[in-house]
Amino acid sequence: MxxxxxxxxxxxxxxxxxxxxxxxxxxxxxxxxxxxxxxxxxxxxxxxxxxxxxxxxxxxxxxxxxxxxxxxxxxxxxxxxxxxxxxxxxxxxxxxxxxxxxxxxxxxxxxxxxxxxxxxxxxxxxxxxxxxxxxxxxxxxxxxxxxxxxxxxxxxxxxxxxxxxxxxxxxxxGVATGYGSAVNVADIRPGDTVVIVGVGGIGINAVQGAKAAGATQIIAVDPVEMKREFAQTVGATETAASIEEATPMVNDLSWGRGANAVILTVGDATGDLFAPAMGMVGKGGTLVLTSLSHIAQNEISLNTFDLAMSQKTLKGNVFGxxxxxxxxxxxxxxxxxxxxxxxxxxxxxxxxxxxxxxxxxxxxxxxxxxxxxx
Ligand SMILES: NC(=O)c1ccc[n+]([C@@H]2O[C@H](COP(=O)([O-])OP(=O)(O)OC[C@H]3O[C@@H](n4cnc5c(N)ncnc54)[C@H](O)[C@@H]3O)[C@@H](O)[C@H]2O)c1
Ligand SMILES: [Zn+2]
Ligand SMILES: [Zn+2]
Incomplete structure (x- = not known):
């Protein structure tokens, strides 16, 4: 036909x-x-x-x-x-x-x-x-x-x-992937501090998932003001325009412990984002990679000493x-x-x-x- x-x-x-x-x-x-x-x-x-x-x-x-x-x-x-x-x-x-x-x-x-x-x-x-x-x-x-x-x-x-x-x-x-990033992959528990980096079609549903899983602090990070405002209508408790702006905020909100989970849902997960995103994760916490990047991207920034000694996890995610x-x-x-x-x-x-x-x-x-x- x-x-x-x-x-x-x-x-x-x-x-x-x-x-x-x-x-x-x-x-x-x-x-x-x-x-x-x-x-x-x-x-x-x-x-x-x-x-x-x-x-x-x-x-x-x-x-x-x-x-x-x-x-x-x-x-x-x-x-x-x-x-x-x-x-x-x-x-x-x-x-x-x-x-x-x-x-x-x-x-x-x-x-x-x-x-x-x-x-x-x-x-x-x-x-x-x-x-x-x-x-x-x-x-x-x-x-x-x-x-x-x-x-x-x-x-x-x-x-x-x-x-x-x-x-x-x-x-x-979008909904299944974003919601599942929080509920299934990040394994968020009631009381957790969670950061969602990039609140577009996928990330906005990670905010909804974090809320459903009982997170107490949900920080939505996005350079676009409209997205930050919208995120607050579906569960974000705080917002920031960049990871740099969010980092001291996360530190304050968690009394210095860092986030239980950070979920990366930006449009393109370039290698330079990993070290600063992982920098917001606290001891024993998880960084979830939901975003795609170039198929041949083999190198990312990451402090491996901190990864080992703070026993952090970097987890991929497909379809939530x-x-x-x-x-x-x-x-x-x-x-x-x-x-x-x-x-x-x-x-x-x-x-x-x-x-x-x-x-x-x-x-x-x-x-x-x-x-x-x-
Ligand atoms: N893993 C999977 O199964 C799966 C499924 C669907 C989509 N994806 C991927 O998820 C990603 C997000 O998709 P989408 O449809 O939500 O895209 P989108 O363009 O709607 O949203 C991306 C958001 O990230 C924000 N952003 C960009 N750079 C940022 C930065 N440095 N810090 C904070 N925020 C930033 C943008 O302003 C935008 O709001 C894409 O890479 C997409 O390919 C993965
Ligand atoms: Zn998709
Ligand atoms: Zn099968």
Missing amino acids: KTRAAICWEEHTEWSVEEVELRDPGPGEVLVKLAYAGLCHSDEHVRLGDLSLPDEMGGVAFSPCPMVGGHEGAGVVQAVGEGVTKVAVGDHVSASFIPSCGVCPPCSSGRQNLCDRGSETMSAEPRITAADGTQVKSMAGLGTFAEHMVVDQDSLVKVGDWYPLDVVALVSC GGNPRNDIPALLRQYEAGQIRLDELITKRYTLDEINEGYADMHAGKNVRGVIAF
Whole structure:
């Protein structure tokens, strides 16, 4: 079938919205009509070349492009391929940028976010053909920046049809990842002092997670005033414009002990951020790395003596350390009960054709989260 999709043809070029050919769902695959897609920063990492490897001549040795972007999204199942049992036509679904097969060792031990099928998604056989005949990959095996997508059933989570689909789209990445950074990965306890560095679409949900986990002091750090003010409406108890400004504040608030957890959710986790972020962590505390950075970034600043002698932990995080099939519906129930705020996170809606404007607004710090409405 024909559909319209936003393609990143090459690093450092704009998203190009064009008509493409989407093949029919094959065995185990599902055709979804998208209702909303969230403008998460991760798709911009693709466009800005952070997931590409340079060659020695200054060219590109490996590129994920051309690629239809988008991994945050929600819609309605329109057709299913042979053998699909997990969803049916008419179901409302959330995309899941990590699939959950249910049977690999991580899935069967309650760590679906580490599903072994996750690595397949970036190398999956393309399902989209551009007008000039080029086969186009899709972000995380999804490609939510399109009116329709064909995806593996393992990459979808069925949700209640009474939830607004814009909220479901946010939960599919930003909310699950941010909330889980605090609740599952940082393992925050009641009374803790927690610092969230970068309160955009992901970090704002780490604030909500820290609050739900019972943290007493939640310091939201962001250079953008609007984000700091917004963070206070969902649980931040203090704010700072930079790590430098937050450091003495954390020291004071914790009576010199430092934070139990610092969660890094800036747009790009450059190596220089680690030593100052870890500097806010107290003895036995944890620095959670949720942000992505260049795929070949191998060096970070870190005081290794302090790491050892203060017995600190540096922990990675993918998808909030949880289980998409459990956590996405659970977060929606929390939303329904008023325990977390999601409608307010959507600052602005865009059409698919306005995607470049939406991302420009994200980089300019105008949006907590922008969404594409189809
Ligand atoms: N680990 C995962 O599973 C996962 C999932 C989704 C997104 N991500 C990554 O999380 C990161 C955040 O994504 P997002 O969609 O929230 O991006 P975003 O652009 O909406 O938010 C980033 C925020 O960080 C702030 N910021 C930038 N530099 C800062 C600094 N030095 N100190 C404090 N604040 C700073 C920005 O003002 C902005 O508010 C990205 O790197 C994204 O790729 C990771
Ligand atoms: Zn994302
Ligand atoms: Zn699995």
